[in-house]
Amino acid sequence: MDKQIASVYETYDYDKFHIMEKGNREIDHYKKIATQMNEQFLFTVIIVNEKFEIIDGQNRFLASKELHKPIRYIIVEGYGVEQVRMYNMEARNWQKKDFVKSYADEGKKEYVKIMEFQKRYPDFPISICEFFLRMSLTCDYDKKRHLNHSAIRRGLFVIKDFETSCKLADMVMAYKPFCENQSSPIYRRREFVAAIIKLYRCEDFDNELVLKKIKLNPRAFTPCVNSDDYIRMIEDIVNFRSRNKVRFNVYSK
Template sequence: MEKENLSSLQVYFSSDYGKFRFLHGNRDLNTAKVNRIAESVQNGLDLFRYCPIMVNKDGYIIDGQHRFAACRELKMKVFYVIVPDFTLRQIAEMNQNASKWKDKDYVNCYIDTGNIHYVTLREFTDKYQLNLGIAVSLLMEGKVKGIRRIDIMRDGLFKATFLDSATKFMEVARQFRDHFESYRSRNFLQALEILTASKEFNLTEFIDKLNLHSLKIENRQSHKEYLTHMEDLYNYRNSKRKRIY
């Protein structure tokens, strides 16, 4: 038999359960599975020391949260190895249930690690009930549709650089909520972004006209169609048509 080599990997153990933390977005704890593991241990099959859980340097459990829960329930030592170089993105990719990770789970994970930019992202998204992708673009680039930023967000590199301008823009968009249920849709917001940048467009005048004549904005398939539609509404009962973008 080939001579065995000794690994330099250190296996630690601890009874301080508070030092271990669960990741948002990781697989949900299955109580039945925890109970099965605990029952096997009570029947003499204690292999915890040979199957240590994996944690990162901050104590987040990367793999083995059911074994950890069983150890905690049985008041046994937790055996673990530390993998310091794993990012949250890599954790999601290696997890057998990685497909369960949603973008909001990445946000929650980075919030757990104390990243204030992700706190801002969640607060902004919740406040305006926005699609996360739109919120990321507005906060990172200051525009509705920018370069694909979701991957950057998943990698923990999101920065809420344009919070003030994004907030001002969404407050403008909110003025349309009584006239259009889908005012938070990407296509509508893209059209509104173009209008608010135009010197020919008067927001107050437009809102007043919608209110005065009880006009409603209708769903359209693209931001260009929204622009044409809103220009029609803007010129409702005008004797002379005015271009607004």
């Protein structure tokens, strides 16, 4: 016979439950869940600790509350923010931004800095902000990509040089005016950001000169497949109507 290891309780007393103010994800999609529940209310449970703080299922809780449906729950003592993250890491419910917020709420300095960077550069999605902050100079899809992705989820992310990352972001943002009619703006693409990070290492790279040359020949600034293609495109832009041709030596670095 199977062993019973937990009991499921049911209640309409919504006030006994608590949403974690810090460390949990943003409450952003319970309205959608409520619409689905209204069509068919399936049996589902939320997990709470002994303080009735919701460990897993806060959006389902709010949706059930809005529809005046019963709350079915399991109590697991000793669970907290760490278990909240573990649940969502395994279930793939959280996005990177949710993990960043959770660790920042705990006061982890690296993650507070990530949120500061995001606030300063709202044009960039979290994946690009991460790219700037670790200042990857490897190829676009390197073997360490999975490990880098895991690091930010596990609270192990390390910022290499915050001020330089901001400088690089400012350089990339300067290309925004040339991307107004693009459905997928070049300046927000990972491959273009990788190209600028690589070019930044070159002593003879002049970002202001590139911008001036684009104004002279805006049609030359077009989407590319990878960072090396963007570098070649930038070389062509710089060499346009120029006697002294340049070649940025970044491929061997």
